[in-house]
Amino acid sequence: xxxxxxxxxxxxxxxxxxxxxxxxxxxxxxxxxxxxxxxxxxxxxxxxxxxxxxxxxxxxxxxxxxxxxxxxxxxxxxxxxxxxxxxxxxxxxxxxxxxxxxxxxxxxxxxxxxxxxxxxxxxxxxxxxxxxxxxxxxxxxxxxxxxxxxxxxxxxxxxxxxxxxxxxxxxxxxxxxxxxxxxxxxxxxxxxxxxxxxxxxxxxxxxxxxxxxxxxxxxxxxxxxxxxxxxxxxxxxxxxxxxxxxxxxxxxxxxxxxxxxxxxxxxxxxxxxxxxxxxxxxxxxxxxxxxxxxxxxxxxxxxxxxxxxxxxxxxxxxxxxxxxxxxxxxxxxxxxxxxxxxxxxxxxxxxxxxxxxxxxxxxxxxxxxxxxxxxxxxxxxxxxxxxxxxxxxxxxxxxxxxxxxxxxxxxxxxxxxxxxxxxxxxxxxxxxxxxxxxxxxxxxxxxxxxxxxxxxxxxxxxxxxxxxxxxxxxxxxxxxxxxxxxxxxxxxxxxxxxxxxxxxxxxxxxxxxxxxxxxxxxxxxxxxxxxxxxxx
Amino acid sequence: xxxxxxxxxxxxxxxxxxxxxxxxxxxxxxxxxxxxxxxxxxxxxxxxxxxxxxxxxxxxxxxxxxxxxxxxxxxxxxxxxxxxxxxxxxxxxxxxxxxxxxxxxxxxxxxxxxxxxxxxxxxxxxxxxxxxxxxxxxxxxxxxxxxxxxxxxxxxxxxxxxxxxxxxxxxxxxxxxxxxxxxxxxxxxxxxxxxxxxxxxxxxxxxxxxxxxxxxxxxxxxxxxxxxxxxxxxxxxxxxxxxxxxxxxxxxxxxxxxxxxxxxxxxxxxxxxxxxxxxxxxxxxxxxxxxxxxxxxxxxxxxxxxxxxxxxxxxxxxxxxxxxxxxxxxxxxxxxxxx
Numbered sequence: 006x007x008x009x010x011x012x013x014x015x016x017x018x019x020x021x022x023x024x025x026x027x028x029x030x031x032x033x034x035x036x037x038x039x040x041x042x043x044x045x046x047x048x049x050x051x052x053x054x055x056x057x058x059x060x061x062x063x064x065x066x067x068x069x070x071x072x073x074x075x076x077x078x079x080x081x082x083x084x085x086x087x088x089x090x091x092x093x094x095x096x097x098x099x100x101x102x103x104x105x106x107x108x109x110x111x112x113x114x115x116x117x118x119x120x121x122x123x124x125x126x127x128x129x130x131x132x133x134x135x136x137x138x139x140x141x142x143x144x145x146x147x148x149x150x151x152x153x154x155x156x157x158x159x160x161x162x163x164x165x166x167x168x169x170x171x172x173x174x175x176x177x178x179x180x181x182x183x184x185x186x187x188x189x190x191x192x193x194x195x196x197x198x199x200x201x202x203x204x205x206x207x208x209x210x211x212x213x214x215x216x217x218x219x220x221x222x223x224x225x226x227x228x229x230x231x232x233x234x235x236x237x238x239x240x241x242x243x244x245x246x247x248x249x250x251x252x253x254x255x256x257x258x259x260x261x262x263x264x265x266x267x268x269x270x271x272x273x274x275x276x277x278x279x280x281x282x283x284x285x286x287x288x289x290x291x292x293x294x295x296x297x298x299x300x301x302x303x304x305x306x307x308x309x310x311x312x313x314x315x316x317x318x319x320x321x322x323x324x325x326x327x328x329x330x331x332x333x334x335x336x337x338x339x340x341x342x343x344x345x346x347x348x349x350x351x352x353x354x355x356x357x358x359x360x361x362x363x364x365x366x367x368x369x370x371x372x373x374x375x376x377x378x379x380x381x382x383x384x385x386x387x388x389x390x391x392x393x394x395x396x397x398x399x400x401x402x403x404x405x406x407x408x409x410x411x412x413x414x415x416x417x418x419x420x421x422x423x424x425x426x427x428x429x430x431x432x433x434x435x436x437x438x439x440x441x442x443x444x445x446x447x448x449x450x451x452x453x454x455x456x457x458x459x460x461x462x463x464x465x466x467x468x469x470x471x472x473x474x475x476x477x478x479x480x481x482x483x484x485x486x487x488x489x490x491x492x493x494x495x496x497x498x499x500x501x502x503x504x505x506x507x508x509x510x511x512x513x514x515x516x517x518x519x520x521x522x523x524x525x526x527x528x529x530x531x532x533x534x535x536x537x538x539x540x541x
Numbered sequence: 542x543x544x545x546x547x548x549x550x551x552x553x554x555x556x557x558x559x560x561x562x563x564x565x566x567x568x569x570x571x572x573x574x575x576x577x578x579x580x581x582x583x584x585x586x587x588x589x590x591x592x593x594x595x596x597x598x599x600x601x602x603x604x605x606x607x608x609x610x611x612x613x614x615x616x617x618x619x620x621x622x623x624x625x626x627x628x629x630x631x632x633x634x635x636x637x638x639x640x641x642x643x644x645x646x647x648x649x650x651x652x653x654x655x656x657x658x659x660x661x662x663x664x665x666x667x668x669x670x671x672x673x674x675x676x677x678x679x680x681x682x683x684x685x686x687x688x689x690x691x692x693x694x695x696x697x698x699x700x701x702x703x704x705x706x707x708x709x710x711x712x713x714x715x716x717x718x719x720x721x722x723x724x725x726x727x728x729x730x731x732x733x734x735x736x737x738x739x740x741x742x743x744x745x746x747x748x749x750x751x752x753x754x755x756x757x758x759x760x761x762x763x764x765x766x767x768x769x770x771x772x773x774x775x776x777x778x779x780x781x782x783x784x785x786x787x788x789x790x791x792x793x794x795x796x797x798x799x800x801x802x803x804x805x806x807x808x809x810x811x812x813x814x815x816x817x818x819x820x821x822x823x824x825x826x827x828x829x830x831x832x833x834x835x836x837x838x839x840x841x842x843x844x845x846x847x848x849x850x851x852x853x854x855x856x857x858x859x860x861x862x863x864x865x866x867x868x869x870x871x872x873x874x875x876x877x878x879x880x
Binding site (some may be wrong): 232253257426 | 573574575576577579580581582583584585586587590623625626627628629630634637638693696697700701704708709710711712715716718719825826827828830831834835838840841842843
């Protein structure tokens, strides 16, 4: 009897507590986002793989400049917001101007800015941030030094308290684009100093494990590894205060659970939606879904240095054998556009007029015979590698395998764990594989440099063409718009002809949110900026 | 005193066992293709910087030397290295996640034992009755139902359809802060702090994953209880006791059951140790921030330090569980001598 009474009391207390909790949280605007993975580093200079890492840094640190937000309309007529990458506006810098014939950029830092601990942000803090990037050999070095534009921390100089300059090897418009990314975030100089050691003067060990004291619209309130990342809006942010009070990025590994949680309203937004779930979201009146065209491509890379793909005719045969329409309908369920050039629609100078590989198995067989493999006779063994667990890539591989078998080209699908795939890919040793790429900088030469320049570390298919290299060498860093446009088209024609890849499609970026969530803005880096968002 | 001496000696055994386990982990991780530097460095880092990172991680040294240096770090500094998937010290990672897994597995096991042991015993007493048949069917189901399917089914029914269970958002709802850290077990910490609401939420979050775990753990425990109970009931000492006219209740519970319990305890220890090694699937389905998810990511990312740390932890917990098993066996069975 006594136990019963105790239980009843416990239940009452719990119920009351729940009600109270509800009342408290109603005053606060909290956005809960289900994300698939965890943080791998907090150092803005070293983020590579983890989107939650990048998103956390992007929302807690501002950069010198940013892209303009614009209104656009999706193909289905839905209005949405994105950025215009041709308009670079101030952020921490209230303005900037070009000097020395365009080879120097002068940034004017907003007066009165501070990090969230009160440390002033002046020209020397920003310059120190860039020196750290070069001193510690971070990822951003590779971005800023593209084409040899900015190769050392000395390129940044303090002019006066609020003015700094960035000297480039020549006038160009790619460095400024690279400079908007979260990797260029300047860490707090006092904090760097406090955690520097003799072996590690830029405190890379510390910032890998700890998020720096930021200067963006949010601060990191709580991080529970493997569980959640909680951001809180800063009241003393120099820009408009975020409309949301808190953002909780909740780590949910299983895509089926992410879907379930959004549909029941347990979370407000889901990052990374499988194409196969799109139609289920569309039929749910409580959920809004944006399927946004992007410049990402999904493609097959044929290693131009490994037989039989050292033979251009074989590569062209593969291009003719691909059932493009089938991939669009069965893999992306219509959430993609056909890709018809290495420079995708949406990127300046994109030209689809060179394309001639519409699905044609007969032509593929002919080309295979011309290459010396009639009916596939004499072909070496071909392995088509995919990452285990990547639903899209695995489906693609099966369809491609089937289509190639029909033209007399048997391939074996090799499923590799992420680390093994990664190692072989970075050694440029995979023979034939499914991959995808998005250029964070919306510039054709940025894109062509990483993928088709013979000495690029990410030219995973070992494509090599002297003319393409020459054009990239001269035009990567250039402000001659007409020459760049013509050069990009020439490269597109060469790449389509030599067919180092088989272009499959440009997938859309899918965002699913509850109906009461507003203000999502699509950026090319596909990182959500919560400062624009609201929940009603 | 005798027990303490025995326990100390058993714990000393940890040293060679752990060394052996670490060695195996070392060799296995380094034979499998893939290395963590490629993941951390990405394609953009220069060749020199990559080489330097490899050097800092000692991956440029011969395996034997790497092994010796690793063991030296563990022994002298308690340093298990830094994880490549989380960027945090492995020791912190493990300490952070172990309580989550321990709490879930313990709840699941208690649930399983509370159902499985009586079920097995009753099955044995009423052999071939309807109840026995039902028990056996349940046991077979427990072994044969895929655990992820069961987890998804329970979620679909009790969360999505009926809304009785809370959403699978881990150990606590997103808006609830964790109770003050004492043990890391949220139920215990909430109880200690008198946070009844948090306690309720932590228990609610535990129910579905613990039930999922219990269903699979129940099967072997029920079966072993049943068979060893039948064996005990058919043994000579039971027959002798019966013929001496002892009450049936006393024979069953004081003599037969106590004897039958020894293999049951062994089975429980084995299942418990196995589940503690990372209940990967249950944790994945319920977004439980425990060791299973951690181990999964570590293995996918060739995260050598994290994998090694996991193996050390799992080995240690097995040894501790078996030590407890031997001590309890000695307490139950007077024939067992702790020597």
